[in-house]
Amino acid sequence: MVGVDGSSSALHAARWAATEAARRKVPLSITHACMLIPVQVPPGVELPRPYADALTEQGREILAAALEAAREAAPGVDVTTELRGGAAAEYLIGRSASAELIVLGSRGLGGFTGLLVGSIAVAVATHGHCPVVVVRGTDRPQDAPVVVGVDGSPTSDAALAFAFDAAAARGTRLVAVRAWSDFAVDTAWKFVAALDWESIHSVETRLVDQQLDAYRSRYPDVPVQGVVVRDRPAHTLLELSQDAQLVVVGSRGRGGFRGLLLGSTSQALIHHSASPVAVVPPTRQ
Structure with a gap:
């Protein structure tokens, strides 16, 4: 399973996870979690559509981009996508009890400038029940150890x-x-x-x-x-x-x-x- 949030780091993680799934001959699940944060709209201002609907559409676009990246990296892998509500870290930690591997990018869209690794990656690596890979750096030669x-x-x-x-x-x-x-x-x-x-x-x-x-x-x-x-x-x-x-x-x-x-x-x-x-x-x- 790979968690994505639309960042370049997450797309890199999706490609890495797809290649790893191909090595293991297992399916890949790409997941994105939408945290619905209450938003106050100034009086008299009407949103063109519900905030939740906009988040859902954005989530689908994020999953579609990750799916495309995964299929390009490993065309033969069975890939599914999943859009969830709630906190990403909490959901991924729960899913790690039945997953073979959780893959995450090193820093997502929510990180502050200069932050070296995202809070979700740290949380899942700390509390995950299965191995967790944090994808960092650039691709290495196949003979690298x-x-x-x-x-x-x-x-x-x-x-x-x-x-x-x-x-x-x-x-x-x-x-x-x-x-x-x-x-x-x-x-x-x-x-x-x-x-x-x-x-x-x-x-x-x-x-x-x-x-x-x-x-x-x-x-x-x-x-x-x-x-x-x-x-x-x-x-x-x-x-x-x-x-x-x-x-x-x-x-x-x-x-x-x-x-x-x-x-x-x-x-x-x-x-x-x-x-x-x-x-x-x-x-x-």
Whole structure:
């Protein structure tokens, strides 16, 4: 399912979603939600037609443009459109319980100038029940890698499974990144100078290999590169997003606070990534 609002970002998301639906061999649903906000008309002024009717017509035009963009991107995909009333974020979050994937543009028509990502994208990525892709950046070559952040957490396992599927569907390689320093070393506590960084690096490398081994046999045709770096996860993943066709992260990693629904790394990526970002929640039990 892709949510659209008539913005260029939403049209880009519709094209991306159609191409992804073709890869998955599934139908695509394009949805637009109209929020009917009460409007006061000055006394003596008559509107040429009801405000609700105008919103409905605008919604149909938005859906028609998105439908055209989707069909151009993936002519063989079964595409339907849906016009809904009410809040877009609330509706998409509800639909995410039965959807395979929710796709959104990075910023819609309601955003303020300079706002890096729309409030609806943040809300759905935070509360969605299925993976949510926020489409950012421009198209990458087909051989560009899929990049995934791993840290050994259950959410990280869900992200890794999604990333392997994505790499296999695209016929490209997977880069699994473990960035194991959440602080700037130069300004951190004095004791860090005495740590055995080589030993820590070896331990982290073994942990990444163990996590990848669970998937290598299931995806023998996907070349996998494990990368272990001493850096902040968001910083490393943002750098790698410059050359990736998709970056995949869990909704909340090992370092998140209890009750935090969307981790700091995920938030940084959906705001600043140079490529589309998939935010994957823990596997449903």
